[in-house]
Amino acid sequence: MSTKPELKNDLLLRALLREPVETTPIWVMRQAGRYLPEYRATRQKAGDFLTLCKTPELACEVTLQPLERFPLDAAILFSDILTIPDAMGLGLYFTEGEGPKFKNTIRSEADLKKIGIPDPEDDLGYVMDAVRLIRQELGGKVPLIGFSGSPWTLATYMVEGGSAKVFANTKSMMFDRPDLMHQLLDKLSQSVASYLNAQIAAGAQSVMIFDTWGGSLNTQNYREFSLQYMKKIVSQLTRENDGRKVPVVIFTKGGAQWLEDIADSGCDAVGLDWTIELKDARARIGDRVALQGNMDPCVLYASPERIKQEVAHILKSFGHGNGHVFNLGHGIHPTINPEHTGALVEAVHDLSKQYHTK
Amino acid sequence: MSTKPELKNDLLLRALLREPVETTPIWVMRQAGRYLPEYRATRQKAGDFLTLCKTPELACEVTLQPLERFPLDAAILFSDILTIPDAMGLGLYFTEGEGPKFKNTIRSEADLKKIGIPDPEDDLGYVMDAVRLIRQELGGKVPLIGFSGSPWTLATYMVEGGSAKVFANTKSMMFDRPDLMHQLLDKLSQSVASYLNAQIAAGAQSVMIFDTWGGSLNTQNYREFSLQYMKKIVSQLTRENDGRKVPVVIFTKGGAQWLEDIADSGCDAVGLDWTIELKDARARIGDRVALQGNMDPCVLYASPERIKQEVAHILKSFGHGNGHVFNLGHGIHPTINPEHTGALVEAVHDLSKQYHTK
Numbered sequence: 001m002s003t004k005p006e007l008k009n010d011l012l013l014r015a016l017l018r019e020p021v022e023t024t025p026i027w028v029m030r031q032a033g034r035y036l037p038e039y040r041a042t043r044q045k046a047g048d049f050l051t052l053c054k055t056p057e058l059a060c061e062v063t064l065q066p067l068e069r070f071p072l073d074a075a076i077l078f079s080d081i082l083t084i085p086d087a088m089g090l091g092l093y094f095t096e097g098e099g100p101k102f103k104n105t106i107r108s109e110a111d112l113k114k115i116g117i118p119d120p121e122d123d124l125g126y127v128m129d130a131v132r133l134i135r136q137e138l139g140g141k142v143p144l145i146g147f148s149g150s151p152w153t154l155a156t157y158m159v160e161g162g163s164a165k166v167f168a169n170t171k172s173m174m175f176d177r178p179d180l181m182h183q184l185l186d187k188l189s190q191s192v193a194s195y196l197n198a199q200i201a202a203g204a205q206s207v208m209i210f211d212t213w214g215g216s217l218n219t220q221n222y223r224e225f226s227l228q229y230m231k232k233i234v235s236q237l238t239r240e241n242d243g244r245k246v247p248v249v250i251f252t253k254g255g256a257q258w259l260e261d262i263a264d265s266g267c268d269a270v271g272l273d274w275t276i277e278l279k280d281a282r283a284r285i286g287d288r289v290a291l292q293g294n295m296d297p298c299v300l301y302a303s304p305e306r307i308k309q310e311v312a313h314i315l316k317s318f319g320h321g322n323g324h325v326f327n328l329g330h331g332i333h334p335t336i337n338p339e340h341t342g343a344l345v346e347a348v349h350d351l352s353k354q355y356h357t358k
Numbered sequence: 359m360s361t362k363p364e365l366k367n368d369l370l371l372r373a374l375l376r377e378p379v380e381t382t383p384i385w386v387m388r389q390a391g392r393y394l395p396e397y398r399a400t401r402q403k404a405g406d407f408l409t410l411c412k413t414p415e416l417a418c419e420v421t422l423q424p425l426e427r428f429p430l431d432a433a434i435l436f437s438d439i440l441t442i443p444d445a446m447g448l449g450l451y452f453t454e455g456e457g458p459k460f461k462n463t464i465r466s467e468a469d470l471k472k473i474g475i476p477d478p479e480d481d482l483g484y485v486m487d488a489v490r491l492i493r494q495e496l497g498g499k500v501p502l503i504g505f506s507g508s509p510w511t512l513a514t515y516m517v518e519g520g521s522a523k524v525f526a527n528t529k530s531m532m533f534d535r536p537d538l539m540h541q542l543l544d545k546l547s548q549s550v551a552s553y554l555n556a557q558i559a560a561g562a563q564s565v566m567i568f569d570t571w572g573g574s575l576n577t578q579n580y581r582e583f584s585l586q587y588m589k590k591i592v593s594q595l596t597r598e599n600d601g602r603k604v605p606v607v608i609f610t611k612g613g614a615q616w617l618e619d620i621a622d623s624g625c626d627a628v629g630l631d632w633t634i635e636l637k638d639a640r641a642r643i644g645d646r647v648a649l650q651g652n653m654d655p656c657v658l659y660a661s662p663e664r665i666k667q668e669v670a671h672i673l674k675s676f677g678h679g680n681g682h683v684f685n686l687g688h689g690i691h692p693t694i695n696p697e698h699t700g701a702l703v704e705a706v707h708d709l710s711k712q713y714h715t716k
Contacts, residue, residue, distance in 0.1 A: 166691060172656070218635075276615055306533050
């Protein structure tokens with residue numbers, strides 16, 4: 001018996017399940033972020049990024065900020081993809097301007113033995129508390145999206161000890177010690193599945209797996225070291241919340257060439273970056289899954305008029321029919337003018353109506 | 359009447375023109391580079407990177423270094439893609455660990471008016487002198503590849519003032535002032551065509567256009583702002599040297615989704631990064647062009663045995679028939695053990711023979 005308020009705007013859930021909608025829903029990757037002055041104020045109040053992530057009240061506050069400004073069709077949990085490795089004991093920290101770092105790395109059998117599967121409520125309770133608080137504060141306005149990094153993406157940070165471009169250590173392990181890499185990915189996929197299930201239990205109404213670095217792999221390696229583990233996760237997820245199906249989205253940045261494989265993974269929707277035309281993507285996968293994307297985030301540097309043109313192009317490229325969630329093809333850049341985000345949301349709602357009339 | 363010595367190893371030229379070969383030729387992007395101790399010694403002698411590029415004797419010296427170590431099937435001119443913007447007066451300089459920078463940027467009509475089309479022999483004579491010297495020193499051992507950056511790729515550095523990840527300024531100009539961007543790209547494509555023709559006149563036996571950042575564009579923008587200008591360049595090139603055809607290679611990093619478009623550009627071969635299987639690429643483009651690539655450069659971090667396995671996989675993926683030049687899918691990383699490069703070259707020569715018997 002749920003005491004939760006009824007969901008007032010369920011456009012996102014319907015679109016992700018390819019059900020009819022009146023307008024194309026839109027949310028924006030990193031919609032709660034540095035481009036918003038109110039976010040910067042809360043972050044300053046928190047002191048540092050990690051405290052912001054680990055304080056449910058503050059995470060809830062920034063999650064809701066973009067919804068105050070724009071009529072977005074979803075909220076996404078404010079958190080970081082590296083909470084899982086942090087809970088495994090790697091010691092996540094952030095240095096200004098340098099991105100995330102870990103005190104410990106995973107490069108050997110001995111390193112691997114030290115890490116276990118985190119218990120979501122015990123070890124990552126701050127995330128679950130944030131989810132519960134956000135659901136409460138949202139009051140059914142829009143659905144809440146939970147998320148996790150993909151096992152491969154998390155592994156790159158854990159092996160490199162932070163951000164990297166080339167992934168020399170991670171790929172060395174993959175090529176020379178595939179057995180070790182598979183052990184790490186197996187632990188990570190168990191952790192991600194239990195983490196996402198806990199988010200769903202706490203109230204997440206849809207979940208997304210961010211495979212930010214899957215696109216750095218060749219086709220064979222992508223299937224073996226990234227997609228395989230995302231499939232395992234998808235197969236283990238609780239797919240129901242408040243009596244509704246919980247849609248699962250997989251987003252591999254740079255993964256357009258593996259679209260068919262991703263669509264066959266068991267997910268409900270595929271997130272796309274901007275390097276593929278939606279009409280081509282749709283022609284390739286038919287009605288198997290919904291598509292989420294895919295405007296170049298740099299379009300938001302252009303004028304509102306130009307933004308509108310690009311929105312029109314993307315909506316037309318998808319065309320009539322169900323199964324499109326509008327989004328950027330990657331996170332919004334920190335130097336974007338928030339008014340341009342407003343112009344984007346307005347354009348998507350205005351211009352998409354024509355594609356949803358019978 | 360050519361007094362140049364006969365070309366002893368023409369495997370590269372034949373493979374790029376899809377003619378029969380006995381073994382698959384191999385060269386390596388950035389084969390003359392920091393991973394070689396002898397390169398680091400010459401660079402130290404030069405004092406800085408730009409002096410190394412601008413001193414024909416030193417550029418020749420480093421161009422030939424990898425050929426002394428490995429039985430590579432081609433030499434590639436040692437130079438930098440930013441010589442053209444430098445000759446346009448932008449003031450190229452390098453700061454240790456930070457990559458290339460320009461003193462001046464191109465962001466307005468006024469900026470654009472200040473730049474002209476460089477004369478290759480007057481303004482870039484050091485490059486042509488290097489080409490002539492390398493040809494002489496090579497003595498017909500292997501063919502010499504000339505190269506240039508693509509107009510779009512050069513434009514990103516000129517507008518940003520150096521390296522960038524997001525291309526905020528470049529894309530702002532593209533989205534908001536496409537007229538200005540087209541003027542810049544037009545000047546650049548004229549410059550690149552005359553630069554490559556001068557390299558061919560000086561002795562380059564094949565030329566390659568590096569479109570390092572074309573993959574940052576969406577499909578529509580890629581066609582309009584990158585591929586269109588590479589096509590124009592290809593149509594203007596002198597395609598003959600010493601009585602042989604000069605094959606032209608186009609390489610767009612991250613461009614696998616536009617393979618058919620690139621293959622139709624008028625080039626002889628398409629360079630591929632490692633995110634596509636050669637057998638899939640070949641199925642898509644048939645015999646229209648040759649393919650160059652495409653091993654993940656990180657495989658060279660693995661053991662020689664593992665490198666050999668990956669070479670076997672790539673050769674098998676291309677299969678029997680003509681039109682494959684082996685290469686990495688991107689430049690070799692500076693921290694690679696040179697012995698691993700030797701193992702790669704040996705494996706390609708050994709394992710490819712079976713694909714070229716009747």
